Structure formats: C-alpha cells, structure tokens
Amino acid sequence: MADDATSTTSESAAAAKASGARRRLALRPWLRALHRDFGYLVVGLTFVYALSGLAVNHIADWDPNFIEREETLSLGAPLPAEDDELAAQRIATATGLRQPLDSVERASDDELEVRSGGTTVTAELSKGALLVRERRPRPLLRMANWLHLNRGKKAWTTIADGYAVLLLFLATSGVFMLPGRKGLVGRGGVLVLLGFALPVFYVVLSGGP
Numbered sequence: 731m732a733d734d735a736t737s738t739t740s741e742s743a744a745a746a747k748a749s750g751a752r753r754r755l756a757l758r759p760w761l762r763a764l765h766r767d768f769g770y771l772v773v774g775l776t777f778v779y780a781l782s783g784l785a786v787n788h789i790a791d792w793d794p795n796f797i798e799r800e801e802t803l804s805l806g807a808p809l810p811a812e813d814d815e816l817a818a819q820r821i822a823t824a825t826g827l828r829q830p831l832d833s834v835e836r837a838s839d840d841e842l843e844v845r846s847g848g849t850t851v852t853a854e855l856s857k858g859a860l861l862v863r864e865r866r867p868r869p870l871l872r873m874a875n876w877l878h879l880n881r882g883k884k885a886w887t888t889i890a891d892g893y894a895v896l897l898l899f900l901a902t903s904g905v906f907m908l909p910g911r912k913g914l915v916g917r918g919g920v921l922v923l924l925g926f927a928l929p930v931f932y933v934v935l936s937g938g939p
Contacts, residue, residue: 758907765903768896775893782878785871795872796848796865805858811840818844821851825862 785794805824809817818834821827827846837843837852844851848865880886905914905922912918 758909761903762907765900765907768900772893772896772900778874779878779893781871782874786875786878794875795868797868799862799864801862801864803860803862805860807858809842809853809855809858811855814842817842817853817855821853821860822846825849825851825860827851
C-alpha cells in the first residue's frame with residue numbers, strides 16, 4: 731500500500747509539473763506575439779527618444795536645436811548713413827534676406843542691424859561691411875528634442891507614460907520568451923545581470939549624485 735501511495739504521489743507531481751510546463755508553453759506564443767506587435771508600435775517613438783537623447787547628451791559640444799552660421803561680406807562701397815530704409819534694402823538684396831524685413835534698427839551711429847526670420851545682419855555703414863548671423867532650426871531634430879523634453883501639452887505626458895510602460899513590458903517579456911540555456915536560466919540571465927550591473931558600477935565608480 732505504501733508503495734502504491736508513493737507511486738500515486740509521484741505520478742501526481744509529475745502530472746502537475748507537466749501541466750505547468752504546458753501552460754508555460756501555451757503562454758509563450760502569446761508573449762511573443764505581444765512582444766512583436768508592441769515592438770512595431772513603438773519603433774517611431776524609440777527613434778524620437780533615441781536620436782534626441784544622443785543629441786541632448788552632447789549639448790556642451792553643439793546646439794542640438796539650431797544650426798548657426800556666421801559670415802562676413804563686403805559691399806565694396808559705403809551704405810547711405812542718412813537713409814536707414816534704403817540701406818536696409820541694399821543689405822537685404824546683397825544677402826538675400828526674406829522681405830518684408832522684421833526689423834531695422836540703429837546699433838550705433840555707424841551700425842545698422844537688420845533682422846529677417848532667423849537671420850541678423852549688422853552693417854558697418856561707412857565701410858559697407860556686413861556681418862551675417864543665421865540661426866535655423868534643425869529639421870526634425872528640434873521637434874524630437876521638444877517632445878523628448880516634454881515641452882508640449884499635457885497630453886504628451888500621457889503618451890510618454892504609455893511609451894515607458896510599453897518599454898517595461900518589452901524588457902520583461904523579452905526575458906521570458908526563450909526557455910533553457912539561452913533564456914533567463916542561462917545566457918539570458920547573465921546578460922540581464924550585466925545590464926543591471928552597468929549603472930550600479932557607474933554610480934559606485936563615479937561617486938554618484
């Protein structure tokens with residue numbers, strides 16, 4: 731009788747183990763499908779945040795939002811010092827400024843400053859010398875930075891939070907997608923630990939905040 735009871739217990743345990751394995755196997759296709767579809771869904775947002783992150787990380791080396799250009803030109807003849815509007819028109823023609831001009835102002839008796847869009851021209855009237863400064867938004871990148879830094883409406887906060895939740899799901903589902911030695915109990919687990927160790931070691935070695 732004892733042998734029969736032991737055998738029954740062993741069979742029950744084996745059956746429960748097999749049932750658990752089947753449930754895990756049944757869940758993996760759903761996990762892979764969701765991981766795939768959510769992964770496709772966040773491709774656009776990932777490009778926005780990744781490219782903007784790279785740009786803003788190097789803000790000390792460049793302006794990630796604007797392209798700046800500076801150039802000196804000589805008209806070869808003085809500009810009329812007594813007629814600001816006429817001088818401004820000649821400056822606009824020489825530099826290709828968009829008209830109508832945004833502003834025409836005297837910086838000093840011999841300097842006239844003309845603005846149009848993101849371009850400012852400072853003219854030394856007596857010499858006909860021009861200093862052209864241009865500041866243009868970087869295509870797409872400025873928009874990505876604006877979104878990344880959450881400077882838009884409050885609705886974007888909801889979108890950004892949803893994106894963060896999806897990233898957490900993708901990271902978590904990716905951990906459990908593969909069984910065996912390539913999964914969490916093998917190589918995958920080692921890589922996960924390395925990923926967690928990287929920020930920890932950096933904080934320790936750098937002295938932290």
